Amino acid sequence: MRTLGAVLESxxxxxxxxxxxxxxxxxxxxxxxxxxxxxSLVDVACGYAALSVMPADREVLTVEFTIHFLKPAKTERxxxxxxxxxxxxxxxxxxxxxxDATRTRVLARxxxxxxxxxxxxxxx
Amino acid sequence: MRTLGAVLESxxxxxxxxxxxxxxxxxxxxxxxxxxxxxSLVDVACGYAALSVMPADREVLTVEFTIHFLKPAKTERxxxxxxxxxxxxxxxxxxxxxxDATRTRVLARxxxxxxxxxxxxxxx
Amino acid sequence: MRTLGAVLESxxxxxxxxxxxxxxxxxxxxxxxxxxxxxSLVDVACGYAALSVMPADREVLTVEFTIHFLKPAKTERxxxxxxxxxxxxxxxxxxxxxxDATRTRVLARxxxxxxxxxxxxxxx
Amino acid sequence: MRTLGAVLESxxxxxxxxxxxxxxxxxxxxxxxxxxxxxSLVDVACGYAALSVMPADREVLTVEFTIHFLKPAKTERxxxxxxxxxxxxxxxxxxxxxxDATRTRVLARxxxxxxxxxxxxxxx
Numbered sequence: 189m190r191t192l193g194a195v196l197e198s199x200x201x202x203x204x205x206x207x208x209x210x211x212x213x214x215x216x217x218x219x220x221x222x223x224x225x226x227x228s229l230v231d232v233a234c235g236y237a238a239l240s241v242m243p244a245d246r247e248v249l250t251v252e253f254t255i256h257f258l259k260p261a262k263t264e265r266x267x268x269x270x271x272x273x274x275x276x277x278x279x280x281x282x283x284x285x286x287x288d289a290t291r292t293r294v295l296a297r298x299x300x301x302x303x304x305x306x307x308x309x310x311x312x
Numbered sequence: 313m314r315t316l317g318a319v320l321e322s323x324x325x326x327x328x329x330x331x332x333x334x335x336x337x338x339x340x341x342x343x344x345x346x347x348x349x350x351x352s353l354v355d356v357a358c359g360y361a362a363l364s365v366m367p368a369d370r371e372v373l374t375v376e377f378t379i380h381f382l383k384p385a386k387t388e389r390x391x392x393x394x395x396x397x398x399x400x401x402x403x404x405x406x407x408x409x410x411x412d413a414t415r416t417r418v419l420a421r422x423x424x425x426x427x428x429x430x431x432x433x434x435x436x
Numbered sequence: 437m438r439t440l441g442a443v444l445e446s447x448x449x450x451x452x453x454x455x456x457x458x459x460x461x462x463x464x465x466x467x468x469x470x471x472x473x474x475x476s477l478v479d480v481a482c483g484y485a486a487l488s489v490m491p492a493d494r495e496v497l498t499v500e501f502t503i504h505f506l507k508p509a510k511t512e513r514x515x516x517x518x519x520x521x522x523x524x525x526x527x528x529x530x531x532x533x534x535x536d537a538t539r540t541r542v543l544a545r546x547x548x549x550x551x552x553x554x555x556x557x558x559x560x
Numbered sequence: 561m562r563t564l565g566a567v568l569e570s571x572x573x574x575x576x577x578x579x580x581x582x583x584x585x586x587x588x589x590x591x592x593x594x595x596x597x598x599x600s601l602v603d604v605a606c607g608y609a610a611l612s613v614m615p616a617d618r619e620v621l622t623v624e625f626t627i628h629f630l631k632p633a634k635t636e637r638x639x640x641x642x643x644x645x646x647x648x649x650x651x652x653x654x655x656x657x658x659x660d661a662t663r664t665r666v667l668a669r670x671x672x673x674x675x676x677x678x679x680x681x682x683x684x
């Protein structure tokens with residue numbers, strides 16, 4: 189979060205929004221946000237979304253995610269929204285969207301499987 | 313690459329290796345490399361692998377990728393290897409592995425679709 | 437489509453719905469629809485959705501898809517809806533949902549990359 | 561399995577091979593095996609591979625899978641091989657390959673997350 193300069197904008201039960209302002213260290217060869225930054229941001233948003241519906245003594249691990257890059261990430265600010273689509277005792281599936289600064293263009297879409305683990309982490 | 317402190321270790325036709333040393337800015341709550349860092353690194357390795365089999369006037373865009381996190385990324389150094397599994401005129405499919413510093417443990421596996429674009433980028 | 441006994445319910449520009457009634461040949465060990473049937477149905481729905489926004493001389497190939505199974509497919513009838521989320525000249529990204537017969541429960545979610553090819557198919 | 565006419569060729573610990581002969585009911589518009597058939601077959605192979613490393617009182621559910629179609633499935637017989645790449649108490653990650661009848665061409669690649677459940681199935 190700090191390395192990305194990301195900011196937690198809002199947390200509701202099952203929906204979390206994180207934003208990230210433009211910085212030269214986060215771009216690729218054409219001055220766009222790097223795909224890895226886009227993916228990291230929405231992975232974090234999905235992780236917090238999953239956490240928001242889990243009991244307090246749980247932590248969350250990303251089991252896997254898939255991301256589709258839909259448009260070039262040419263914007264002043266990325267807005268990543270993570271949402272729970274299916275919450276289970278062990279696994280939670282989330283979907284995430286990355287918008288540009290105007291929140292009108294969807295730049296990327298993610299689907300991810302998150303796993304609840306005890307606060308002292310064991311691995312799946 | 314610079315933000316990650318990543319180093320291009322080797323480039324062969326269809327196979328590229330990139331490494332990344334441990335740094336506190338790249339870790340999550342348990343002192344492991346963050347999933348987004350792991351994903352970014354192997355995405356870049358796969359992108360270069362795809363590029364290594366394309367004509368010189370092409371650039372590469374990540375259309376999508378899927379990553380499965382297999383083991384906790386507890387290591388001094390990540391070693392990411394990207395490999396071309398199917399090269400086409402427009403699309404190239406790559407698979408990537410992320411190893412720990414000993415190169416014996418596979419921490420994550422990626423599959424990705426890369427697209428060749430003209431050196432002045434148009435978008436798919 | 438015939439092997440599945442699937443029916444094309446509706447075709448709008450960018451959105452296609454296909455349904456499939458319960459049949460013992462399509463189930464797994466617990467009398468639920470098999471995951472492969474669920475995936476096939478929504479892959480077809482996404483393919484037709486992509487085709488619905490392409491020029492008439494194009495055909496569509498599935499480059500890749502990801503499917504998350506959210507709930508057990510215990511229903512009389514599967515309803516699969518495919519929708520275009522990003523249409524490009526070469527690639528089209530679609531998302532699909534599979535509902536139960538009541539259309540209230542989402543059983544599975546798919547994201548897929550489709551490729552437009554000339555009506556006499558070349559391969560990517 | 562029956563609907564596909566699939567045959568279980570071999571089961572070793574962590575690796576399962578299933579084959580499926582050509583049949584007109586399993587093809588798409590160009591006389592190739594349909595993508596859904598290819599996906600179903602390798603999903604089943606991966607599921608059995610996961611099951612082969614689980615305790616006897618467990619069953620297996622597919623949480624999600626991703627499949628990349630690499631070459632047109634123009635062959636007399638599909639050979640699907642599923643392999644465990646990471647086995648955990650709850651989750652098992654498998655990778656699968658689909659070969660043509662000569663076993664020399666890889667037609668598709670899958671990665672999947674499988675979940676162990678009690679023999680009387682609860683859902684994740």
